[in-house]
Amino acid sequence: MKAFVKIIIIILIAAFAGIQFIKVDRKNPMVKADLKAPQEVKNILKESCYDCHSNETKWPWYSYVAPFSLLIEKDVKEGRRELNFSEWETYDYQKKAFLKKEIWEEIENDEMPKSVYTLTRPNAKLDFVKKNIIKKWAVGY
Numbered sequence: 001m002k003a004f005v006k007i008i009i010i011i012l013i014a015a016f017a018g019i020q021f022i023k024v025d026r027k028n029p030m031v032k033a034d035l036k037a038p039q040e041v042k043n044i045l046k047e048s049c050y051d052c053h054s055n056e057t058k059w060p061w062y063s064y065v066a067p068f069s070l071l072i073e074k075d076v077k078e079g080r081r082e083l084n085f086s087e088w089e090t091y092d093y094q095k096k097a098f099l100k101k102e103i104w105e106e107i108e109n110d111e112m113p114k115s116v117y118t119l120t121r122p123n124a125k126l127d128f129v130k131k132n133i134i135k136k137w138a139v140g141y
């Protein structure tokens with residue numbers, strides 16, 4: 001092997017080892033005021049959205065391995081900031097209505113759950129029936 005290839009491999013291994021030391025926050029804050037919705041709606045949201053949009057995130061084993069840990073941490077942080085079902089019942093009427101409109105749009109446009117996520121969680125993908133259940137719930141305000 002050429003010397004520079006070896007050097008590049010050594011650098012990559014060192015970088016991979018090095019990023020393992022970056023601290024990742026995998027804490028799940030307390031559930032304050034979880035969404036109240038019909039069971040069939042909740043089941044779908046729990047299966048497809050709660051890992052990023054609630055304080056009940058299930059952290060898979062690869063969430064302990066950088067760089068995946070860093071990407072997942074970022075998604076969860078941003079996801080919770082936009083929409084946190086564990087705080088849903090603290091939102092006022094306007095915020096709920098706004099978020100339901102957003103949820104409807106995200107589902108209509110196939111933007112949620114994120115495709116990187118469903119790559120490893122085929123069960124989280126929404127089929128036609130599930131989409132309609134969520135969309136029907138989302139227009140009910």
Ligand code: HEC
Pocket residue numbers: 045048049050051052053074075076078079082083099102103106112113114117126
């Ligand atoms: C892998 C993590 C992940 C999953 C799973 C996920 N989301 Fe998101 N969601 C995000 C992130 C990150 C953002 C903020 C950045 C963005 O809009 O892409 C977001 C933003 C949103 C927004 C706000 C959109 C906007 O325009 O700001 C809505 C609404 C939403 N998600 C709904 C859902 C619903 C409904 C589900 C389940 C069907 C879901 N998400 C599943 C990560 C996720």
